[in-house]
Amino acid sequence: MKTLAVMSRKGGAGKTTVAVNLTLTARAMGVRAVLADADPMRSACEVLKGRDGAASLLFETSASKLFALTEACRRGGAELLVIDTPAAPEAEVAEAVKMADLCLAVARPTYLDLAAAVLSVAVIQRLGREGLIALNQCPPARAGTEPPSVVKAFEALRFANLPVAPSAMRSRMVYQTAFAQGRAVVEADPDGLAAREVRDLFRHVWRRLNGERPAAMATANDDLARAAARRGGLSLAPIG
Template sequence: MNVITLASRKGGAGKSTLTAHLAATAHLAGHRCLLIDADPQGSLTLWQSLRRDGKPVVKSAARGVDGLLAVAMLEGYDYVFIDTPPTMWVVVSEAIRASTLVVIPARPGLFDLHAVRETVKTAQERDKPYAVVMNAAPARRDDRDSPVVVHARSHLDKLGIPVWSGQITQRAGFALSLAAGASAPEIDPSSAAAAEIVGLWRAISRSVEAVNAARARPPAGVPLAGRGAPAASRAA
């Protein structure tokens, strides 16, 4: 079972939005998925109540995730996606400890970038692979990142923090699809929003495959991501 935790100390970074879209995309790809809503705001629980088929399943765990993860393992889920709160760091730490990969959404601004460090520190302390995803970013022009995204990537690179090579652009399609109890790929598979989410999901799945392959081999200094995947990193 693979556990993907979306975590950030910054409220409004887009954890719930990305968790919903990624889990729905994994579900469309044929994986048996569970979402754990560890945020007291209950955004994923609300979204799931709007879905017609009730899948992927969402379970609330505002006080901790270990119990639900144990049950999920017994029930044979392929992927568990955990949406965490910006506060209640004990719950977040518990989720990170159980993770296969930690995804850290960050808007390309000062406050989000500053908040990345604490999440990275927690992932490193628990020897968990992690990667930052540029979220709600300005649109690219002529296939080039906007100046604010270029600056954000440069800042994180200087800190040695890996960042996915793609981005999730600020698009109305993400919010509108969630309001309909769906995801971007479900509403319009040919949309730019769908393409970005599918690209991120494929990158995450490749990184997870690399992590699991590395676990199956004797310890060695191997990279944990392939071409186009989030450059997931472990603490040295």
């Protein structure tokens, strides 16, 4: 069984959205995935409690119960355990970090979110775990042109040589309407753009969890990386 901790010290970055969507996308793609809600706010439970089969999909937990829950999920035959964590510094979600094969730091393409994600990855790596940053709530591209905030976010993370998932999740209403129905975007709108970007993120995460190292820059966002390289300097400068 592989364990994925979804985290961000910034509130509202999209931890619950990413955790719930990745879990349900994994299941839709044939992976036996379960979700642990380790946030006392119980947002994931709030979204999923009305679903058929919620009892075998979702577990309320806390830091002190996480080890036992992980073992129970492993014994129960789960292939993937996703942990939704509270908005807190890594020290406060240390149990989840220690349990995780991969820690996914969710960040919006804003200066403060990126700064928090950079710190998170440093702490995760210092604890000997693997970190990956996933951008969420990115403005959609318009007429094929990436919004400057997204370009700058990828630039900054690549320049800092931080592991970043190549597929960004965009700000799309369907993430919210799907939650209102207790569903993931792959269920609410399986052919939509949001479903596609979540599937892309899941595939990337699953490959990382299974030991595949990403080929340098060989990603769907190569065009972004090339655009960044053409412009020269990259930095974690404030972005709009």
